[in-house]
Each structure stands twice: as structure tokens, then as C-alpha cells.
Amino acid sequence: xxxxxxxxxxxxxxxxxxxxxxxxxxxxxxxxxxxxxxxxxxxxxxxxxxxxxxxxxxxxxxxxxxxxxxxxxxxxxxxxxxxxxxxxxxxxxxxxxxxxxxxxxxxxxxxxxxxxxxxxxxxxxxxxxxxxxxxxxxxxxxxxxxxxxxxxxxxxxxxxxxxxxxxxxxxxxxxxxxxxxxxxxxxxx
Numbered sequence: 790x791x792x793x794x795x796x797x798x799x800x801x802x803x804x805x806x807x808x809x810x811x812x813x814x815x816x817x818x819x820x821x822x823x824x825x826x827x828x829x830x831x832x833x834x835x836x837x838x839x840x841x842x843x844x845x846x847x848x849x850x851x852x853x854x855x856x857x858x859x860x861x862x863x864x865x866x867x868x869x870x871x872x873x874x875x876x877x878x879x880x881x882x883x884x885x886x887x888x889x890x891x892x893x894x895x896x897x898x899x900x901x902x903x904x905x906x907x908x909x910x911x912x913x914x915x916x917x918x919x920x921x922x923x924x925x926x927x928x929x930x931x932x933x934x935x936x937x938x939x940x941x942x943x944x945x946x947x948x949x950x951x952x953x954x955x956x957x958x959x960x961x962x963x964x965x966x967x968x969x970x971x972x973x974x975x976x977x978x
Contacts, residue, residue: 790844792864793818793958794833796879796902799851807922808935810947811879811902812849814920817951818958819847831867832860843962857902858909865910872915876961877906878954880935884921887946889953891918891961891970916966918957920950 797803797812805813819826824838824847833848846868850860865875879902884890894914897903907913923943925934939947953973960969 790846790868790870790874791840791962792846792848792868792870792875794848794850794857794861794864794875794877796854796857796877797849798853799849803936805938806936807880807882807939808854809880810920810922810951811877813947814878814918814951814954815847815849817955821955831863833864835864840959841963845962854902854905856905858905858907861906862909872910872912875915876958877903877915877917878958879903879917879919880922881919882922882924882931882935884919884923886921886923886939886943887950888921889918889950889957889973890921891957891966891973892916893966893970916961918954920947920954 793815795811795815797809803809818824819836822838822840824836826834826836826847826849828835832852833850836847838845846864848864850857852860861875879900881890893916896913897907925931957969957973960972
């Protein structure tokens, strides 16, 4: 079993913002694999289904970003999975808009959602898919930037990145992390 978790903030004002790209990736997975997001538990909106014969749970934490670890811990404990059985999908300002970077482990890199997860799990060794949202422009506050919406010219790029993130999850499940990293990390160079 895999638990795929997309980070974001739960209220309407955060929809379609850079910081919610992880949530958007879960919505894309829900659409691609016909897994309804119809449960509210473990401090998340969840859906259960199958991807390529593997049982999966999709989750969008309803905690705010800074408390994402609470939901991730509850999901892991309830489904009795290890950190290696989860995939965290989230935004990364150090990557160009739409660029994917898949990693097996790593630091929080200043991302408060990842900091919270590392704190609640006691490890930074869990699979993750980072989706680039671009670096903040000069003179912008970081919080204002990540909570801003994508520009119209960026929207097709992000739609493609969400498709890639969905495909990457499928590849991780069918072929493993190494194959997905080799394919998607190279694709972005």
C-alpha cells in the first residue's frame, strides 16, 4: 500500500496558488485514476483506490501547511505504513516553474510543511516529488509569493507538471523510485 499526500492549505483563498500545487497534484491523480476524494479523516480529505494493481490512499491534509506532519503521522499510523510507503508532493521555489525533482530523502529546505513532517516522523527519509513554482521576484515577500496564483503564461506549464507528477507516482509504484528519478529528474535538465 502507498499513501500519496499533496501539501497545501485547506481554504478557498489558497486554491490554485503556488503553495497548493501538491493538493492540485492529488486532484490530478484522483481524476487520472478515478479515485474519488470522498472521505474526511486523519485531518485530511482522502480517497482510496488502485493504481496499477497497488492499493493507494490519496490525501490532501486539512491542517494548514505548517502542521502537515500531524495529518501525515495519523495516515501512516492508521494504514500501518512506513515512511518509505508514502510519497509527499509539494511546491519548491528553487525549481523553475513546472520542473519536477524526485528524491528519496532530504532536508526541509526551508519548506514549513516538510519541516512539520520531518518533526512528526523523526526522519527525513521519505519519498517526495517536488514541483517547481519558480523563485520569488525581487522585492517580494516569500509568503506573498507562494500564496500568489500562477501567471496565465505559467498555467499550461503547471498543468503539464501535474500530469508529470501523476505519471511519476505511477512509475514509482510500478518501477520504483530509481526509475522515476532517472526518468523525471533527467527530463527537466
